[in-house]
Amino acid sequence: MTTPTTGPVRDLSDGTSRSVPRSAARLRAFLSERAPARVYVTYAVLWVLALQGTLALLDPGSGWRLGPALLAEIVSVYLALLFIRIVDEQKDLEYDRRYNPDRPLPRGSVKVADLRAAMALIVLAQLALNGWRSWPLVAVMLLDLAYICFLVLLERRSAAVRDRIFVNLLVSYPVQILLSAHIWLSFRQATGGGPVAAALTGAALCACTFLHYEFARKTSADRTPGATLYSNTVGLRGSVLLTVLCAAGAVGLALTVVRPWELHGATALAGWLPLSACGFVWGGGERFASLRTPTWPPGPAMGFLAWCYLGLFVAALAIVRPALGG
Structure with missing residues (x-):
């Protein structure tokens, strides 16, 4: 015996079928x-x-x-x-x-x-x-x-x-x-x-790179009560110092890994690329110091992260020459 399909069941089915694409x-x-x-x-x-x-x-x-x-x-x-x-x-x-x-x-x-x-x-x-x-x-x-x-x-x-x-x-x-x-x-x-030692070096480099962005985006020239800013806790100079030191640590570790002073020609140029990421730190610091932005501009901070990472990858491509394939 066939059970007839009722209206409410059909409506429920239609509603369920519509809810997935809407979600x-x-x-x-x-x-x-x-x-x-x-x-x-x-x-x-x-x-x-x-x-x-x-x-x-x-x-x-x-x-x-x-x-x-x-x-x-x-x-x-x-x-x-x-x-x-x-x-x-x-x-x-x-x-x-x-x-x-x-x-x-x-x-x-x-x-x-x-x-x-x-x-x-x-x-x-x-x-x-x-x-x-x-x-x-x-x-x-x-x-x-x-x-x-x-x-x-x-x-x-x-x-x-x-x-x-x-x-x-x-x-x-x-x-x-x-x-x-x-x-x-x-x-x-x-x-x-x-090896584990290499992993620790890589993790430290990534930490410094990320923390530059983290400290920069939460550094303000104004003390804002209740705001989640590092400058509210350690002061403006302390927060700027943390921002700059993290960038310096990231670039220093990158150069230690790549050792561009031991390279030659185009490979050496690729090896020095991570150092050029410091231009984003200078640009962000200059805009912030001139008070053109109330907080350290996030664009240059993110630019530093992206360029430092890109420079490392380009250097690795030039020096290691990885194989293609699975």
Whole structure:
């Protein structure tokens, strides 16, 4: 006996079939606004290429390759960056309702359910991307994603983590460390090289590069009560000093890795490229010192990060000459 299809069941089916594309459309609009591909993809590409290039320079016999494994690692890091952005949007919802009501989540153009569905899809994608390579890659990535979620609970329960900017940096930076460890493990999986000492050097270089951007974007000439600024805690001079020292540390480590003074011809020119990233520090500092911007301009700070990473990768290409293929 055939059971007739009733109106309510048909309506429910139609509603469900429409809800998925609507949710996908909301997510696309959200990511376009809050995690633009030109920024997030560029950061993922340069981070992976620069760190693996650093590892190859420190271990030139590793047989570094530009192939499917490297591409999978770039996609994996990009998805992790999206996961961070999605979690941060939910974590900051109450704050944004008060101070940033025009952002997608508080204004209602995307729903919490949409974001949590995207988180679940990212986890599944990470399992697929890393599972075919090795279980340590899966373990480190899942640990990183779990720690990102743990930070939400930690900030809600700890006033020190929530309100003290250096404490917050201390407990949140392991997210970056775990991603650098993942890039290193990917390199080891693909080449068998990359000793721990090289990994530590590469992680320190990436830390200095990222922290230049982090300190720069939260350095202001004005003391703003309640604002999350490093200059509010250590003063303007202290915050500027941290910004400049991190850039100097990144360039110094990059030159130590590349050793351009030992190179010749076009290879030497490629080797000196990371040093030219200092131009972004000078440009940002000059604009800030002349008070043309109330805070250290984020454009030059991001430019320093991108150019330093690009310079490292170009130097690695010129010196190591990686093979193409899987």
